[in-house]
Amino acid sequence: MEKNKIVYLDNAATTAMSNEVYCEMIDAYGKLYGNPSSIYKAGREADAALRSVREKVAKAIGASANEIYFTSGGSEANNWAIKGIARANRDKGNHIITSVIEHPSVLESCKALEKEGFKVTYIPVDEFGVIKYSELVKAIGPNTILISIMTANNEVGTVQPIKAIAELAKANDVIFHTDAVQAIGQIDLNVKDIGIDMLSISAHKFNGPKGVGALYIKKGTKIQKFIDGGEQQRNMRAGTENVAAIVGFGKAIEDATANIEENTKYLKSIRKYFLKTISEAIHNIQLNGHNTQRLQSIASISFEGAEGEAVLMMLDREGIYVSTGSACASGSNKPSYVLLAMGKDAETAASTVRFSFSKNTTKEEIDYAVEEIRKAVKKIRSISAVRIYKNKVEL
Amino acid sequence: MEYTEELLNEFYNPANVGVIKAASAVGKIVDDENGEIMKIYISVEKNKIVDAKFQTYGCVPSIACSSMATKMMIGLTLEEAAASITASAIVKELGGKLSDTKTRSAEMAEKAVKAAVKNYSKK
Known part of the structure; x- marks a missing residue:
């Protein structure tokens, strides 16, 4: 890149x-x-x-x-x-x-x-x-x-x-x-x-x-x-x-609307690649939304112990643009009402980042982004007051 | 929404991150509504704060404000810290500008400082 x-x-x-x-x-x-x-x-x-x-x-x-x-x-x-x-x-x-x-x-x-x-x-x-x-x-x-x-x-x-x-x-x-x-x-x-x-x-x-x-x-x-x-x-x-x-x-x-099927197929593959790569790179993450009844362009991920806006600004420095909650809600304090309505607690909602792809998003971009997301989440987790554990071991 | 250069610098390069094992006191503030948590650890010798560390689960200004609060605390007496480290003093050190929706971050840091001081006094 x-x-x-x-x-x-x-x-x-x-x-x-x-x-x-x-x-x-x-x-x-x-x-x-x-x-x-x-x-x-x-x-x-x-x-x-x-x-x-x-x-x-x-x-x-x-x-x-x-x-x-x-x-x-x-x-x-x-x-x-x-x-x-x-x-x-x-x-x-x-x-x-x-x-x-x-x-x-x-x-x-x-x-x-x-x-x-x-x-x-x-x-x-x-x-x-x-x-x-x-x-x-x-x-x-x-x-x-x-x-x-x-x-x-x-x-x-x-x-x-x-x-x-x-x-x-x-x-x-x-x-x-x-x-x-x-x-x-x-x-x-x-x-x-x-x-x-x-x-x-x-x-x-x-x-x-x-x-x-x-x-x-x-x-x-x-x-x-x-x-x-x-x-x-x-x-x-x-x-x-x-x-x-x-x-x-x-x-x-x-x-x-000329190529919806083809478009959706590509988005599905890119999204699948993103999810595979990111789940291999970062632990203690959660995917939000329905698995099949969904748009293929969006991946909403909660990073346990890493607040969303903090991750967003770390990525901004590397030229990677993402969103927390919805764009319209940015600048407001409150955690996403959509995530809360889905039963997520405020802490999970606050640690959520939305990634949304287009037909122009490439695998190369995903590889670069995931590596930077990994580093950003690691840094933010090291500052965090929330400790995360895997099998009772603090990570 | 714009963050000042100073605030962003503090966020990208926070000082005093971590815990103090066997700290003299800890101030912990939880914001249930926004899901944020701020912890300030202090080491006190002869009424003076000789070391301070923080851990924050929160947004960009929350991290910046708690980091700045620890910097401001070190070298002060407990009374000086509780009196002088106010939300507006913190914001002033971070470029003097913070939007209305985010002043709660500075307020949270002020509360965390006061909580640490109070918890020391209680012992």
């Missing part, structure tokens, strides 16, 4: 734009300057670009182009889906069901609605991060108007049984939304086949630009407008569209 080489193992936080996406965006920034709502040629050209991307997004998830709405990213899509459905369907009921391990943009949206008088049930998860399905069944009632459960969790990679949840929702005449932000490009999602009413997407998770995403809304769904103002996007979401970013988004999603 050359000196000063960066080994990026935080793809679940964000990804670098691919060269193809970058080039298309630069081109769009230059040429497509028009406001898509303007009726002269420059405007029509920008609008045509948007229509083309809508087709691409729709194709990626098995929807129709007129069911795709561009947003500023995943957080906005989640806010809109949850608040928009709740406020528009008050006459039908005031109960929402979600899970304890959702992204903060889902959880905080639910908390905000609770202040407006809505009731929210947060379904617990098991030790692998899978929602307790029987609790979900019990929770549904005559006042339930929305179920929002993420497709795949960003911290540990556990994938939820969304087909079963979609069927359950349909049987009870409840709208089903899924935050698919982490899943696009790794799980083949067809909203019609699965029976999903709304789905959130964020471009920067699959080599697209930051600040752009989409909400898929099934035709006929009663939802309130979230961003008020002009009548862009069929009068559903105001604001002049970020044309160049949307062009990048289109290219990114097209590429990401």
Whole structure:
């Protein structure tokens, strides 16, 4: 490994734009300057670009182009889906069901609605991060108007049984939304086949630009407008569209969903190699999440006796980028609520590091990273107030 | 979130790591909520702290603050240590800036110092 080489193992936080996406965006920034709502040629050209991307997004998830709405990213899509459905369907009921391990943009949206008088049930998860399905069944009632459960969790990679949840929702005449932000490009999602009413997407998770995403809304769904103002996007979401970013988004999603099977196969092999190498190099470690019902891009590991942020900063010095808890939670004090929800104690949660791979991660990078992780964990353990033991021998 | 150069240096090169066997006293602080543990060992002769060591299971600022606290303690009397090694004094030695969410690390170190002093006095 050359000196000063960066080994990026935080793809679940964000990804670098691919060269193809970058080039298309630069081109769009230059040429497509028009406001898509303007009726002269420059405007029509920008609008045509948007229509083309809508087709691409729709194709990626098995929807129709007129069911795709561009947003500023995943957080906005989640806010809109949850608040928009709740406020528009008050006459039908005031109960929402979600899970304890959702992204903060889902959880905080639910908390905000609770202040407006809505009731929210947060379904617990098991030790692998899978929602307790029987609790979900019990929770549904005559006042339930929305179920929002993420497709795949960003911290540990556990994938939820969304087909079963979609069927359950349909049987009870409840709208089903899924935050698919982490899943696009790794799980083949067809909203019609699965029976999903709304789905959130964020471009920067699959080599697209930051600040752009989409909400898929099934035709006929009663939802309130979230961003008020002009009548862009069929009068559903105001604001002049970020044309160049949307062009990048289109290219990114097209590429990401072109080879899901191949992509997943590669990620699986890299992840397997990483786990083998790291478990041989470092003792007293624990893998978090489900073994099979999972994204292959994520490996959440707890290093007994070594606090996560301390390990992260040691690795930072060697140009290796990883994450503790979720990216959004960094800077906050508390141990990951996802890990705590899975039954881990605060100390284990605090000693957890998330490694997330991409199709560009190589075995060479893994070898280099594991050696540096080994050294970092050893150093941090030597400072630690927590002593670790193997067969009653202090290590 | 930004850590100062001084804080990071202290974290990357901590001083006085370890235990003092047959220490005069130990100050142990546990933060259950965040899962952090800080231990400061002291050697006392004629009311003066002649040696101090620490062990910390915690985040970057927690390690840096406890390391700095041991450096500040050595050579002081027990009373001087308990009085002068405050969270803000520790932060000052580490570049003078620590975000709100992480001041608890400095506070924890202050408490560990006071606990060690108190435990010596109790004997």
